[in-house]
Amino acid sequence: MRKTELKKAGDYWKGSFMAMASPCDVLMEVEDESHAREILNAVANEAWRIEDKFSRYKKDNIIYQINNSNGETVAIDEETSRLLEFANELYEISDGLFDVTSGVLRQIWTFDGSDNLPDKKQVKKNIEKHRLAESNQGKGEYHIAGRNGDRPGWYRKRIRS
Numbered sequence: 502m503r504k505t506e507l508k509k510a511g512d513y514w515k516g517s518f519m520a521m522a523s524p525c526d527v528l529m530e531v532e533d534e535s536h537a538r539e540i541l542n543a544v545a546n547e548a549w550r551i552e553d554k555f556s557r558y559k560k561d562n563i564i565y566q567i568n569n570s571n572g573e574t575v576a577i578d579e580e581t582s583r584l585l586e587f588a589n590e591l592y593e594i595s596d597g598l599f600d601v602t603s604g605v606l607r608q609i610w611t612f613d614g615s616d617n618l619p620d621k622k623q624v625k626k627n628i629e630k631h632r633l634a635e636s637n638q639g640k641g642e643y644h645i646a647g648r649n650g651d652r653p654g655w656y657r658k659r660i661r662s
Contacts, residue, residue: 505545507538516541520548521556555584 505518514537516527527544529537557564566575577585591599609619 503545503549505538505541507534507541509534514541516544518545518548520545521552554580 503518505516507514507516509515510528512530514529514531514534516529516537518525518541525545525548527541529540531537531540553559554562555564556562557568559565563575563577563581567577585601588599588601592601609623611617
């Protein structure tokens with residue numbers, strides 16, 4: 502169950518909630534408790550909306566559709582398109598250090614606290630196989646090869662109104 506907490510902390514209000522498996526705090530310099538609660542609820546609701554829409558753990562959202570498209574085109578809205586375009590831009594300017602497709606490393610890397618690491622060749626092969634890449638010279642088509650299993654997925658930017 503999703504909930505928020507609001508507390509007076511000196512000369513400001515502190516609102517807290519959980520989103521995306523992380524504690525979140527909102528600090529507000531407002532006098533009125535009802536105004537602080539309104540701000541907290543707006544921020545929490547937006548974080549939860551984003552979590553619902555883009556979580557890879559949910560089976561009823563656009564990320565699930567893309568990851569399980571089996572090569573079929575998936576229509577996406579403007580927000581998703583802009584997010585993926587931004588992720589691709591970050592990938593490019595970071596020389597591949599920021600990569601939204603890096604979750605596939607779980608296929609070769611067990612995060613169990615041990616010092617058992619995959620070798621560099623395995624990592625490079627896995628990342629290249631699953632990378633988000635723009636195709637068709639900016640015509641709004643992208644390819645995500647093999648997300649979460651080795652199922653290639655194409656999606657085309659189609660803005661829904």
